[in-house]
Amino acid sequence: MPADTHADAPPSAAYADAARAEYRLLRRLMIASLMLGCAGCFAFNMVDPDLWGHVRYGQEWIEAGQMHRTATHTFTAEGYRWVNHENLAELAFAWGFDHLGVGGMLIAKCLAGMLIIGLMLMVAGWRGVRPLTACAFLLLVAVNLKAFFPMRPQLLSFLCCAAMLTLLEAAFLHWRRPFRTHEPAQLPARPAIDWRPLAFVPVVLVVWVNSHGGFAAGVCIACAYLFGRGVEMLIDRRPGDLPKIAGLAAVAAACVLAVFANPYGTGLVAWMAESLGSPRPEITEWAGPKPSDPIFWQLVALGVANAIAWGFTKKQRDWVKIVILMLVAWQAVSHLRHIAFFALLSGFWTPPHVQSVLSAMRSKAANGLEIVRPAPLMKWAAVAAILFTTYVQTRSLASRLLVLPVASNQYPVDALQYIEDHELSGRLVVSFNWAQYALAALAPDTTVSFDGRFRTCYPQEVVDMNFDFLLGEHGGARHRSPNSGPIDGARVLSYGDPNLVLVDRTYPHAVEVMRQQSADQGGRWSLLYQDAISQLWGLANRYDQPTSPDYVAPDSRSIGDQESTRLVQWPAFPQRRGGVASRPQPEKLQMTRRADERTIPPSPGA
Template structure:
C-alpha cells in the first residue's frame, strides 16, 4: 500500500511545555492590586473634593442672608416663631408662614459663634458631605474611576451656582440623604427606610423644598406599588408604609396642616424671580447641566438594566430643572447615582486603573505630583479670594446699597422705606427701627396685592404710585436697574436727598413731610464720603 494514499491525521497544535512560569502579560487582562486600587480611588476622590471646594467656596452674600440671621435671632429671643409679619408697613399683621425657621436658628447660632466665616465654612462642609455621600454611592456600585471623574467634574459646576448661604441648603442635604437611602434600599438594605420619617421631620421645619422631596418619594412609591401589585413582594409594601409615616411626620411643624395649605396655594402661582426662570436652551449657560441631561437621554440606549422609577423620576426632575433654574441642583443630585451606575457598568473596560497600573512607579509619582499641584493651586486660588475679604462673606457695593445705608446711618434717619425686592432684608438688618415695603420672604409674609403693587412701582407703572399714596411711606430707596430710579426724579411731593453708585434716596415733602426734608433744606445732611466695609454685614 502506498503510504501516500493513507488518510493523514488532522494537524494538531504543538503542546506548550509545562512550566511554572506565569503566562506573558498580553495573554490575560492586567490585574489591579487592591492596595493600588484603593490608592488610586483615594487620589481621584481627593481631586474631586478639592474641585468641589474651588466651586462651592462662593463668598458673595445672598440677598436674604441678613433676614435669615435676624429672624433666627428673633425666634431664639422670643422662644417661638412669628405668626404675623412685624417687619413691613405694607403688610403689617399679615400671616407669616416661616417654613425655614429651623435653618434660620442654625444660621443665627453659627453667626453668633463664628461670624460670617463660620457660615461659609458650614456651607462648604455641607457641600463636601453631599459630594462624599454621592461619591461613596458610586464606588459601592462600580470601581470605575474614569466615569467617576467625568461625571463629578461636570456635576459640581452644575450644582455650584445654587450653593449660596441660604436655607435651601437643607433641601440639598435632605434630598441627598433620601436618595442615598432609597438606592441602598433597592440594592437590598431595607433597614435604611426606618430613618426616612425622622429625615422628613427635620426637612419640613428647615425648608419648603420638602414638597419636592415628598413628591419624589411619593412618585417612587406609586410606581413600585403598581409594579409589584400582583407579585406579592414585600418591598413595595414596606415603601408604602414608610411613605405614610413620612406624611404624618411633615405635619409636625409650627403651623401644622396650614403649612401644606400654604404650599398648595402658593407653589402653583407665577414667580417673577431670577431663580424661577427657565434654563435658556440655545446658549452656553448651564452647559454642564445640559451635558448631564444629554447623558441621561443617551443612557436609554445602553444595554443595562434600568429601574422604571428612576427613568420616570429623572425625566420629571430634568423637565423641572429646565423649567426653573433653582431645580437644576435637585436634578443633578438625583441624576448622579443613576448615571454612575449606567456608565460605570457599560464602560467597565474604559477604566483608567488597569492602564495606569501598567506604567512605572516613577510615572505614578509624577502623575500624583501633577494632581497635587493642581489641587494646591485650586486651594490657594480660592483661599486668596477668601483672605482678600478677611475670611468674611463679601457684600459688594455694586450689588447692595451700602453707600445709601451709610448715609442713612450717618444722619440718623429712619422711617417706613419703600425698597427694591432684593434689598428688603439687607435694609431691615441695617435699620431695625424702620419698616420696609417688601422683601424676599415673598408670599410667605405678603399678600399678592402688595407683591403686585411693589412690582408695579419698581417697573414705573402708574398703578405703582399707590405705594406712595395709600401707605405711610416716608422714604424711597431706588435701584438703578429699575424704572422707579428714573420716575421718582419727577414724582410730585418727593425730593432726592442722596445719590450713590447704584441707588438714590428720596424723602416725602408732601403731608406729612419727613423731618429729613427740613434738614436737607438747611444743609444739615452729611455725606460720610467713605467706602463702606465689604465684609458682611456690610
C-alpha cells in the same frame, strides 16, 4: 523575611504589577484633585440677598423664645399672618453666625456640600462604581450645584434630599425584578426589602418640612419612588407581595403625613398649594434657564451625560428612576431652582451607568493592547501637573472660606451708611433684592414696604404694588391679583405713608417713577443721596423744610455718580455714630473682585 511574591513570576507579570501601581498613584492624585474641585464649588461665597433677614429672624426667635406668627419689620403688612416654612434653617443660621462666625459658617457650608458628595460616593461604592469614575462625574454634579450654594435655607433642602435618596438606595440596594431583561437566572428573583432605612424617610421629611419649601419636591420624589416599586410588584405578582405593597403604601402615607408636622399644621399645606398655584414671573429662579444664564451650559452638559449614560449602558435600567429623572429634568428646564434636584438625583442614580459606558469604551479601545508603564518623564510631568492644580485649588478654597464679601457696587453699603450718619429712619420703600439687608441693618428704627419673604407674609396686593414700582409691566410678564387694579408704579409711594425710598438704579422703571414724582405734584419727593448704584429719596415736606426737625441741608446731601468697589465683610452694617457698635461694624477687606462674584441680575431673584 517573607519571600518575594514576584520572585517566580514571569517578568511580564512583575512589569504589569508595577504599571498598575504607578497608575494607581496617578488615580489617587486625580481623585484628590477632583474632590478639591467639588469643595471649591461648595465654597461659593457670594452673598445671598436674603441672608440678612434669615439670620435676623432666627436671632429674634432665639431672643424672644418663640416664633413670630405675624409679619415683622414691615409697615405694609402689620398683623398679617407669616408662614415661615424655613424656621429650622433660620435658627441654624442665627446660632451658627453667633457662635461660629463668618469663617466657621463658610466652612460648615462647604462641609455640607462635601457630605452630599460623600453620600453619593458611598452609594456609588455600593453599586461597584470605581472611585475615579464616580469622582469625575460628581465634579459635574457639583458644578451644577455651585450656583445654588450661597448661604441660604436651600442648603438644608439639599442635605435632606441627599439623606432621603441614600435611605431609599439602602432600602432597595438588591432590588431585582424577574420580568426585567438580562436577569441572571441564578440570582434570587426578589430579595427582601430592607425596611429599616425606609422607616427613617418620613423622619427626614419632618426635618425637611420645617427647613425649606423644597420639601414639596422631596415628598413627590419619595412617593413616586415607592409607588413605582409597588407597581413593579403588581406587574410581577407573587405570593407574599401584597403585605410588601401595603408596607410601601404605609411608608408613602407617613411621608405625606410628615408634611403636617410643622407649627402651622394644615395651614402650611394650604399656603403652599395657594402659593405654588400662582405664577411668579417676577422671580428669576422661577424662570426657565436661558443660554445667557451662567448655569445653562452646565445643565446641558449634565443632561447630555445622563442621556449617554442611560442610553448606552450595559447595566439594567431602572424604569422608576428613569421616569423620576425625566420628570425632574422637565422641572429643571422649566424653573432654574429645580436644577439642583436634577443634579442630586443624577449624582445618586447615574454613576453606575457612566461606568458601564466608560468600561465598554475602554475595553474596546484596549482590546489586544498590553499594559504599558508610563515613561518616567510623562509620569512625573503628570504628577507635577496634578500637584500644581491641587495647590491652586487649595489656595482658592482657603481664600473663599475666610470671607463673605459684600460688594459696595452691588449692595447699598454707602447709602445705608449715609442713612445712619444723618439719623434717617421711618418707613422705607426699598428695592426687592436690598430689602432684607436694609431691614436687618436699620432695625428697629426703620421698617420696609416689602422684602424677600414674598407671599409668606405679604398680601398679593402689596406684592403687586411693589413690583409695579420696580418693574412696571415687565414686558407683560406679570402675575397680579384682580384686586390690585391697573398697574400704578406710584401707588407704593403713598401706601402706608412711607417717608424714604431707596432705589436700585439698575431698575429703570423705578428710577423714572421717582424722577416723575420729584417733578410732578410740586416735587413731592426730594433726592437726598445718589451714587452709581443707588438713589435715596425723602419726602420733600419733611426733609426740604428748614423748620422741620428732619431737615437735610443741601450741603449735607451727597448727589453724584461715584462708584465704590469696596468689598466689606458680611454683614456690612453701617457704623453707628460715635463709634457705638450696637451692630457689628464693617470690616474693610483689601481684596480684588473675582470673576465668579457676579452682580445680581437686573430682575429680582428669590
